[in-house]
Amino acid sequence: MLALQRQFLPICMAALLAGTSGDAQDVQGAHMSIELNALEPVEHACRISFLIQNGHASDIEAAVFETVLFDTEGRVNRLTLFDFGTLPAARPRVRQFVVPGLACSSLGRLLVNGAETCTGEGLPADACTRDLELRSRTDVEVVG
Numbered sequence: 112m113l114a115l116q117r118q119f120l121p122i123c124m125a126a127l128l129a130g131t132s133g134d135a136q137d138v139q140g141a142h143m144s145i146e147l148n149a150l151e152p153v154e155h156a157c158r159i160s161f162l163i164q165n166g167h168a169s170d171i172e173a174a175v176f177e178t179v180l181f182d183t184e185g186r187v188n189r190l191t192l193f194d195f196g197t198l199p200a201a202r203p204r205v206r207q208f209v210v211p212g213l214a215c216s217s218l219g220r221l222l223v224n225g226a227e228t229c230t231g232e233g234l235p236a237d238a239c240t241r242d243l244e245l246r247s248r249t250d251v252e253v254v255g
Contacts, residue, residue: 142166142242143198145176145223147253148205150215157215160207165198167231167238174198174239175228180210183219192227221247223255 149160165171174195180188195206229239247253 142244143171143174143239144244144246145253146245147221147247147249147251150218150249150251152215153209156209156211157213157218158207158209160205161193161195162203162205163195163198164203165200167234168200169231169233170200171198171229171231171234171238173228173230174226176239177224177227179222179224180213180218181220181222182217185219188213188217190224218251220252220254223253 143166144164146162147159148162149158151158151160163174165174174197176193176195177190178193179190182188189210191210193206193208195204198204223243223245226239231238235241243255245253245255
């Protein structure tokens with residue numbers, strides 16, 4: 112009985128692992144996700160770090176998002192463009208932006224208004240905006 116279990120254990124483990132990687136792809140789907148990952152005060156500025164995941168089967172050659180920064184009282188602080196650059200298919204990327212004259216503690220909400228640019232071979236026109244998943248690991252709310 113023990114010998115039989117030893118034979119089937121590697122087969123069961125392989126099947127389980129194969130199923131897990133396929134499930135992860137299904138969950139990701141063909142969409143983008145943007146996570147506000149960290150805010151770091153730097154000299155007279157705020158460094159904003161994003162974790163971006165391109166869930167499409169094709170690379171995104173250029174991705175630029177129009178973003179509105181609100182203060183903690185809900186007032187518009189500024190409208191800006193964040194150029195995330197090239198985003199390879201199914202691979203996470205971290206992008207950082209230093210916003211001069213912004214105190215991280217005064218940032219209350221970040222609104223992703225839409226994609227100014229989103230290009231890549233074989234991508235649908237709405238590849239960067241359709242089913243865009245937004246989240247935050249900070250106290251700053253991210254909406255879109």
